[in-house]
Amino acid sequence: MSTEYQVRPVTRYVVTRYEAMSNQDGSQVGAASSVIGEFANGTLADEVADGMVAKDIASGIESRRSRHGLTLGEVISGQRIEQAEKAMKIKMHRGSLAGSMETVEQIEPTAKAVMRYLAMHGIQEGQNVSVRPYGRDDRIGWDVYLVTVAGLGVVAMTDGPLKD
Structure with missing residues (x-):
């Protein structure tokens, strides 16, 4: 079997x-x-x-x-992303952890991929975006990095740094 x-x-x-x-x-x-x-x-x-x-x-x-099929992150990036070191998780900042976890996608750890992900969630591309370390969240097992947009504050979180 x-x-x-x-x-x-x-x-x-x-x-x-x-x-x-x-x-x-x-x-x-x-x-x-x-x-x-x-x-x-x-x-x-x-x-x-x-x-x-x-x-x-x-x-x-x-x-x-x-x-089977493609995740939102794969559609955004235009390529298949396997669970590997080259991929990172990203989620939008929401009012609750459960609401935030519903937005988790796996994307390439690049500024371009982060911008595409944010654009899919209504944040206009071309804004000043930064990704910086924040701390550990043991509830979800992530080393959290905050994604901030100038004028908007924290809009998302990743589980790792950008590679570019």
Whole structure:
């Protein structure tokens, strides 16, 4: 038996479980798909899918995760961004942590990508933007960097510095 957890962006992100059943000789004899859950953003869906894969592997089941479609950050940047050192998380500053976490996207750690992300959230490009260290937020496991726009103050936060 093997499983694959698929993450698909819809209006929200849906994690599904695809299970392929096989004979002892390895030939496939059946398959099934089920919905695990629906999530407000891709980061949460990825974490759930990764947890499900780890659980299956711990149970001795061959398992992997795949992602289908593009995140908002990938649409903005025009390229696929895998979870790697080259990517950073960004979220808009909102009235609550839950509201803020619903805006989390993964983008390239560049000023240009930050500006594109902010533009998608109604902040005009070309404004004076700075990203500076702030501190640790253990609630979400981020080393927080504040994104400020001249005349607006703190508008967003990232989990790392810019690379350019």
